[in-house]
Amino acid sequence: MVSTVALAIGATALYWIYSNVSSLIKNVADAKRSGFPYSISPVAPYNTIWLVTYKLWVPLLKRLPVFWTEDWLPFLTPDWTWELLFEPVKRVGDLYMTVSPGGIYLWVTNAEAMHQITSRREAFPKPLESYKVLEVFGRNIITTEGGEWRKHRKIISPGFNEKNNVLVFSESCSQAQGMLRKWMGPEENGNITLEEVPTDTMRLTLHIISRIGFGVRLLWPGETPDEKEDAQAAVYSSNTPSSGHTMSFENSLSILLDRLFLVLMLPEWLLKRLPFQITKEAYESFINWRQYMNQIFAQKVSEAKAGRRSEGMDIMGSLVRSSYGKGESGKAILLDSDILGNAFLMIVAGHETTANSIHFSLVELAINPKPQRLAQKEVQNIFGDEPPEKWDYESSINSLLGGILGAVLNEELRLMPPVIAIPKSVTSDKDQELIVDGKKFTMPAGSRIALNTVGTQRNPRYWPSQPSVVSDRKDDLNDFRPERWLTKPGSDGKLPLDSAEDSDDDDDFGGFTGKSSHAKLFHPVRGSYLPFSDGPRSCVGRRLAQVKIMAVLAVIFQKYSIELAVDQWATDEELAKMSQEEKRAVYKKAQDKARKTIRTANSIITLKLHPGFIPVRVVRKGEEKFAHFID
Numbered sequence: 174m175v176s177t178v179a180l181a182i183g184a185t186a187l188y189w190i191y192s193n194v195s196s197l198i199k200n201v202a203d204a205k206r207s208g209f210p211y212s213i214s215p216v217a218p219y220n221t222i223w224l225v226t227y228k229l230w231v232p233l234l235k236r237l238p239v240f241w242t243e244d245w246l247p248f249l250t251p252d253w254t255w256e257l258l259f260e261p262v263k264r265v266g267d268l269y270m271t272v273s274p275g276g277i278y279l280w281v282t283n284a285e286a287m288h289q290i291t292s293r294r295e296a297f298p299k300p301l302e303s304y305k306v307l308e309v310f311g312r313n314i315i316t317t318e319g320g321e322w323r324k325h326r327k328i329i330s331p332g333f334n335e336k337n338n339v340l341v342f343s344e345s346c347s348q349a350q351g352m353l354r355k356w357m358g359p360e361e362n363g364n365i366t367l368e369e370v371p372t373d374t375m376r377l378t379l380h381i382i383s384r385i386g387f388g389v390r391l392l393w394p395g396e397t398p399d400e401k402e403d404a405q406a407a408v409y410s411s412n413t414p415s416s417g418h419t420m421s422f423e424n425s426l427s428i429l430l431d432r433l434f435l436v437l438m439l440p441e442w443l444l445k446r447l448p449f450q451i452t453k454e455a456y457e458s459f460i461n462w463r464q465y466m467n468q469i470f471a472q473k474v475s476e477a478k479a480g481r482r483s484e485g486m487d488i489m490g491s492l493v494r495s496s497y498g499k500g501e502s503g504k505a506i507l508l509d510s511d512i513l514g515n516a517f518l519m520i521v522a523g524h525e526t527t528a529n530s531i532h533f534s535l536v537e538l539a540i541n542p543k544p545q546r547l548a549q550k551e552v553q554n555i556f557g558d559e560p561p562e563k564w565d566y567e568s569s570i571n572s573l574l575g576g577i578l579g580a581v582l583n584e585e586l587r588l589m590p591p592v593i594a595i596p597k598s599v600t601s602d603k604d605q606e607l608i609v610d611g612k613k614f615t616m617p618a619g620s621r622i623a624l625n626t627v628g629t630q631r632n633p634r635y636w637p638s639q640p641s642v643v644s645d646r647k648d649d650l651n652d653f654r655p656e657r658w659l660t661k662p663g664s665d666g667k668l669p670l671d672s673a674e675d676s677d678d679d680d681d682f683g684g685f686t687g688k689s690s691h692a693k694l695f696h697p698v699r700g701s702y703l704p705f706s707d708g709p710r711s712c713v714g715r716r717l718a719q720v721k722i723m724a725v726l727a728v729i730f731q732k733y734s735i736e737l738a739v740d741q742w743a744t745d746e747e748l749a750k751m752s753q754e755e756k757r758a759v760y761k762k763a764q765d766k767a768r769k770t771i772r773t774a775n776s777i778i779t780l781k782l783h784p785g786f787i788p789v790r791v792v793r794k795g796e797e798k799f800a801h802f803i804d
């Protein structure tokens with residue numbers, strides 16, 4: 174009996190070894206044929222067991238002689254593109270393959286290849302198995318390909334239009350004022366050390382997305398529901414759980430998004446049974462949010478059937494109308510679960526991405542007061558002292574996006590794109606060719622691809638630079654310098670960055686198609702700047718995100734300055750007695766620490782401080798301690 178079991182185990186082990194060795198031999202042959210440089214790795218970077226356990230193995234593997242591991246080990250750490258920045262690319266080149274028994278993985282840090290891959294959607298589809306977890310509420314635009322994706326995109330994208338961006342702009346202005354009231358305190362004096370900027374910016378974008386996604390207006394502490402709000406909407410706005418719930422609408426959504434990783438990774442039955450506080454909260458928020466979504470869905474269906482529509486963008490309402498609305502026949506129809514899936518996906522895609530961008534832009538401007546002063550001057554030129562309620566979207570948005578605030582956002586997204594490596598794949602049934610620097614390469618069928626946004630956006634081949642003033646590096650490509658985007662209008666005579674003109678896909682996949690505001694800013698080589706991806710599968714919410722972020726930054730910098738808090742090194746009383754040079758030295762400590770803290774960001778869904786914060790103070794303009802004289 175024992176010998177039979179031993180034999181079975183032995184045979185299984187032998188078969189496992191045989192199948193791995195033969196796959197590796199085939200993959201190496203394919204890699205050779207491709208023409209790309211490659212290294213052989215024992216495991217694929219996207220292998221699930223590796224992803225869960227790599228923290229155990231990497232320290233052990235690092236003990237091996239460096240010359241055995243240097244070609245493959247760095248590429249096995251999931252966040253390497255962010256942790257190691259451009260360094261490994263310098264050594265191995267901007268197109269490099271990791272070959273393992275599990276498959277071939279191409280790391281792309283090359284603009285020409287990026288552009289070809291993003292524009293040839295059918296040749297380089299999304300690896301849908303990596304996106305499956307995002308179907309927790311139903312199939313949606315990001316988890317589908319081919320005809321099904323087309324249907325989702327065509328129904329969703331018309332909502333992302335300029336008419337709705339007007340509403341996004343005014344809602345963002347109003348929510349930013351709510352956040353500022355919280356930061357400045359009841360007397361509006363400010364000057365309080367704030368540790369909660371990351372959570373407040375998350376709350377801010379949650380409020381904005383709730384309004385534009387569901388038509389629900391959420392409130393900051395001390396605010397009361399708008400009198401015009403209908404009774405049902407006011408129930409959702411409330412901070413107390415509505416009937417049949419154990420959490421309020423806002424709480425359930427914010428806790429769910431905070432614990433989303435657990436909800437996506439664990440099956441519902443397991444999440445329900447795990448005894449930890451964090452999993453209990455995740456489950457409770459998930460159940461509450463599902464109920465809220467179903468309630469809102471039912472309400473939108475009855476509105477659509479009755480031919481009524483809520484004012485505003487209301488993404489869920491417009492998805493519902495595409496299937497249930499009066500006189501909407503002939504349009505592609507989404508299943509109910511597709512509608513719920515897309516409504517939730519919009520929140521996931523639009524919430525953390527924009528919150529991080531606002532948070533890091535604020536922190537970078539606190540570290541770098543010179544561009545902050547430029548931003549304040551520009552906001553003053555555009556809006557003067559006019560209150561944000563009266564700001565006109567149409568006449569101001571392109572000046573904002575084409576000026577220093579647009580440059581701040583571009584620079585922040587260059588350094589810290591929320592998606593640090595965009596996954597793609599090669600069609601499973603056919604090899605695909607890439608032409609780079611006039612040379613032909615063959616991508617083997619079924620290979621996986623990672624578009625290395627962090628690396629490409631720092632690749633000195635595409636980005637002009639000057640010596641760093643904050644480190645001993647010869648280039649400043651790791652530094653936040655929004656001024657690099659400010660060039661004379663049309664000086665290079667090239668197409669604007671977000672021009673649709675050189676897209677290889679004839680279909681209109683929605684999104685903003687108006688005159689580009691980027692025309693006034695530096696125009697990077699196509700494919701070298703992809704924070705929103707590119708081509709048909711680029712971000713449908715790009716313009717909306719830009720509008721939202723411009724509005725929030727403009728509201729803040731119209732009246733206020735943001736400075737790093739220096740409490741760790743000096744009290745307010747000590748500062749009051751210091752000379753400018755002494756203050757400069759104290760601020761330098763805070764700048765160094767803040768820069769180090771930013772580097773501790775990691776990517777769980779998106780790149781952010783998980784957890785962590787950089788303490789800052791928001792003060793009225795004219796009351797700065799540092800930002801008026803430090804560069």
Ligand code: HEM
Nearest residue numbers: 314315522523526527530592704705706710712713714718
């Ligand atoms: C700074 C903010 C944002 C950044 C940097 C960003 C970035 C991206 C990137 C890189 C992709 C491609 C992802 C992939 O291929 O896996 C993407 C796709 C997408 N984004 Fe955004 N995004 C932002 C904001 C938003 C907002 C506000 C929304 C909506 C409210 C949104 C909705 C979407 C959707 C629906 C897709 C999938 C498009 C498709 O597959 O056809 N995003 N975004």
